[in-house]
Amino acid sequence: MTNHNQVSNTDFFTGNDYPNITKIQSDSAYWENQGADQLVWGYFCLELIRQFEQKLLERDIERIVHGPIHSSVGQEAVAVGTAMALSSEDKITSTHRAHHHFLAKAVAHYGPPSKDILSLADSEILKECVRRTMAEIMGLNAGWVAGRGGSMHLFDDASGNIGTQAIVAGNVPYASGIAFAEKFRGTGNVALAFFGDGAVSIGPYHEGICISKVYQLPTIFFIENNLYGVSTNVREATSLGDLAIRAAGYNIPGLIVDGMNPLAVKRAVELAKAHAVAGNGPVMIEAKTYRYFHQSGGMPGSAFGYRTKKEEEAWAARDPLNTAPRALVRHGLLGQHDVDAIHKMASDLVADAVEFCTEMDENEKRQARPDLVPDPSIASTCLWSDGYEFEGISFRDHSHFTETRNVKVVTAKSKVIARWMETDPETFVAGEDVANLKGGPYGATRDAVKQFPDRVLNAPIAEGGFVGLGHGAAVSGMRPIIEIMFCDFALIAADELFNQVATCRYMYNGRVDVPLVVRSRCSAGRGYGAQHSGDTVGLFALFPGWRIVAPTTPFDYIGLFNSAMRSLDPVLVMEHHEVDLIEGPVPVDDLDYCIPLGSAAIPRSGTDLTIVAYLSMVPRVLRIAEELASEEGIDIEVIDLRSLDHDSLDFDTVLSSVKKTGQVLIVEQAMETQSLGPFIATQIHERAQDQLKQPVRRLHSLSVPIPVSLVQERTVLISDEKIREGILQTVKRTASIST
Ligand SMILES: Cc1ncc(C[n+]2csc(CCOP(=O)(O)OP(=O)(O)O)c2C)c(N)n1
Structure with missing residues (x-):
């Protein structure tokens, strides 16, 4: 047996000649092409993140943070290089270890490169950005999402930070949904999902990439390979040296890059973006990097025995916080006094954030500022939309209609879905076989596929993948209708449905709407047995954040479906094979009426x-x-x-x-x-x-x-x-x- 604890990987490319794999480096020609302002800004951003992260690990600050601190010290170059390559309109998602990604993207937006880098010291917007990030990590109401999300659930859509998520690989299908919306709208932006080496064996990683490839989405899947998932070495977990070789299996390009070199990362992301926005589909990037500390907190990994001090020293010798300023001085872009001034500016910004978020108590012990502590009495707000989307909507019951005709539920369903596609060009349907069989497995898309074939999408058998697609598209403001063929299969998408869709609005303190409709069907009584006869209403009802409707007549199907589609909260439309055949009256000339959610x-x-x-x-x-x-x-x-x-x-x-x-x-x-x-x-x-x-x-x-x-x-x-x-x-x- 290999003793994986002995593996020491300090070479950033271990692979041979795999198909689809390119090793990306930053050479002198590339360096020469960079603007001085950008290069200097990159160094400033490295400093800011490093000092921010180190500050969080100081004893008196760490004590204030409620929950783990997954430090990004050592991995700053990945975040900074990426932020340098992207625009504010490009979107990123990340994981439990996301401070560096979030800060780099936010700082690129709120304090972008300028001729005089030191002028950023006076930028109130930049100060605010750093303060809000620290406040969020401390769970304070001045944070980006008022302390609801904390360290692992950061969100600021203005800077393209569309949400970090704490479930390993949970952000991968979600990113595909974001990319779907970007492609649909022809924005030329990408969605980039950061995740660790630990994510490459879990289902959502695979499903998310498959979905992006199938629809040729502008998604960048960025593996931040820091060699360990908690204490388990990547080779032990994957039997691989280079994770990017997985790209070949998806028929997408894989780039391997030195994650300790911000410019190499920048170059890789630029190449990936150019490929993706040209309509060629997703790209995988693997950056070889290293977290200097253990999984969380400020102890080195070697203190826990799963890696050696020697390995840690070898990586520290390549620290971008040393190499970047040296290169800038060597190229004559900065003098040592400029380097010192930038270092000080970063440290002042961090100190300002600490001053803003904390104060000394009577025993001279640092504590969170009491006036920034969230009000406990509003702990249950923002679970649901406040309902403004229904303002001015006239709800209808049978008595409003004199002229009716009899149809089956299945017909009403097909008509109202097609009607939404007619009236809202950003409505689409995705699910298994929905564009085939003359209207999907049960006829629900019969009219839609005839009239709007481009927006009825057959999905691969990847429930987590296409629910994540719907989630990302819904957060982007589209109106996805996701069909889960048998409701038992919702369990395959449980992470997306319950850890993510259900929590999204609350976790980000109401900063997002999630107008996602999932339709599914109970088939009990048809001899399908234990795994196709479930009724998942009770399961969905366990998770606050999901609305559930269950229409039993054609009239109710239309009215409830319209409300589900209008709702800015996720709604499960639960169907049943026995109900599909029920016949009843519907208005002859109205497919747009609503029935209020919450009315029996x-x-x-x-x-x-x-x-x-x-x-x-x-x-x-x-x-x-x-x-x-x-x-x-x-x-x-x-x-x-x-x-x-x-x-x-x-x-x-x-x-x-x-x-x-x-x-x-x-x-x-x-x-x-x-x-x-x-x-x-x-x-x-x-x-x-x-x-x-x-x-x-x-x-x-x-x-x-x-x-x-x-x-x-x-x-x-x-x-x-x-x-x-x-x-x-x-x-x-x-x-x-x-x-
Ligand atoms: C699905 C899931 N399983 C387990 C965990 C617990 N967990 C949190 S971080 C982590 C390690 C992740 O390693 P990696 O993806 O390499 O990211 P890194 O921590 O190295 O940045 C684990 C196992 C989780 N959050 N989600």
């Missing part, structure tokens, strides 16, 4: 019992209610919840029904462990205890995976017989209680 419907009024149901249970319960009305004289009120996320459940409607009937039966097809019933029942008990004649009762499927055997499937899934029985028992129980 009462498709049947009654006085004896309230049944709360959703999705496929609604038509079934309605049928059974009619039967029992004529057979037993039981008068049932049926509530179709329509909106299913916790914040949108329409308890007003439920509670006024309870007032009338005094008893509730919740009917769901979901298995008990995944059902919404316990939450709904608890709420009813808490809010209407004194109106209940008996405890709320619940019906659901059995808590086992769905079997294929027809007879077993029928046993496991809630059946019409069980619903009838449940209703009769509930009603009898009250009868016996009251006699």
Whole structure:
């Protein structure tokens, strides 16, 4: 066995002649082509980041930061070279280790190169930029996202920092979505995703790159290879010396560059950008670099035994903070006194940020400025849009329309999707097979693909990849409709759906809208078995940040879909194969009306019992209610919840029904462990205890995976017989209680 701890990689290119791989260097001709202002600015930026990072690791400051500090000391050249190559309009995303990327991009925007670099010392905008970055890392309200995001979730779209994310490779599919929007709009900008060597084995990395290649997106995938994922050496984790050889598998160019040399990095990013914006698709860059400290905090990695001091010294000998100023002096661009002045300017900016963010307490101990500490009473704001997107929208119900025609849900779906594509040129559909089969697997894109074939995109089988695509495009302001063929496959995209889409608005303190619609479908009852029969409503409902709608009629599909599309929050439109075939009236000449999110419907009024149901249970319960009305004289009120996320459940409607009937039966097809019933029942008990004649009762499927055997499937899934029985028992129980 190789002892990976012995591996010492100080050579920046270990590869041989791999296809698609180019080693990028900065030579004297390239140096000569650089403007002096830019070169000097690059050095200033290196200094600023280094000193900023070192300051954070000083004991009295580190103590103030709530959470880990993933220091970028040693990796500054990667960030600075990249920022020098990009414009403010180019977008970057990054990871848990992102201070350097964020600062370089922000400083390039707020304090760009100028003839007199020292004039930046007086730039209030630049001071503000450094202050806000430090404040964010300290979790203070003066930060970019008011301390919500902190060190690992930095965001400032004005400077092209469209979000750092703490899940390894989580930003890769997202970057593809950002790049998609740039390409769609023909901006000539790129989206660049930084990630570490540790990211190259995880699914979202692969899916994100595949998506970018398939659609030839202007994305730069930047592997910052610092040789370790926490303590595990890259060779141990990948069996590779050069990670960029992976580029060949995606049929994209791979560039390998010395990550200790900002100019070499700049050159690589320039080449990558030129390739990408010319319509040639994504590029992978691998920069060989080194983090001087351990994963987080200020101890060297060698202190933990996974690498040697000798290795650390070898990398430190190539420190750009030494080599860059020496080169500038050697070329006569700066004298030593200029170098000292730039060093001091950087250190003053950092000191100013510390002064701004902190103060001394009565024991002369440094603490965060109390007036910058966020107000705890607003800890739950910004989870949702404030709803301004619905201002002036007239919501409609059936009574508004006199002329109607009967269609199936599947037809209404196809028509309203096509209508959105007609009225909003930035609406697109992506999903598996959506452009084939004359309208996708279930006919939802039948009209869209006929009328707008360019915006109906077959996606590779990469749910995480195309949900990430939708996420990035939505954050960019497009209106993506993402189809997940069977809702079970949402679990493949769980990181994108729940760690990223759901958290995005809140984590960035309301600075982004996420107008993403995901459509998916429950196929329980068709003999598809354990892995294609799930109902993921309960799963989505676990994650605040997702709206969930579940239309059960053609009329409701159109109205709820329109609201989902208008919403600036992500919405899951949950469908069901049984519901698709339901027929009902829709207006003959209106596909644009909205039904408010968070409003239940009462498709049947009654006085004896309230049944709360959703999705496929609604038509079934309605049928059974009619039967029992004529057979037993039981008068049932049926509530179709329509909106299913916790914040949108329409308890007003439920509670006024309870007032009338005094008893509730919740009917769901979901298995008990995944059902919404316990939450709904608890709420009813808490809010209407004194109106209940008996405890709320619940019906659901059995808590086992769905079997294929027809007879077993029928046993496991809630059946019409069980619903009838449940209703009769509930009603009898009250009868016996009251006699
Ligand atoms: C999916 C996932 N798994 C594990 C972690 C915990 N974690 C945070 S950083 C890290 C190491 C990442 O290494 P690398 O990608 O090389 O980046 P570096 O820390 O070297 O910058 C790990 C394992 C995580 N955040 N996300």
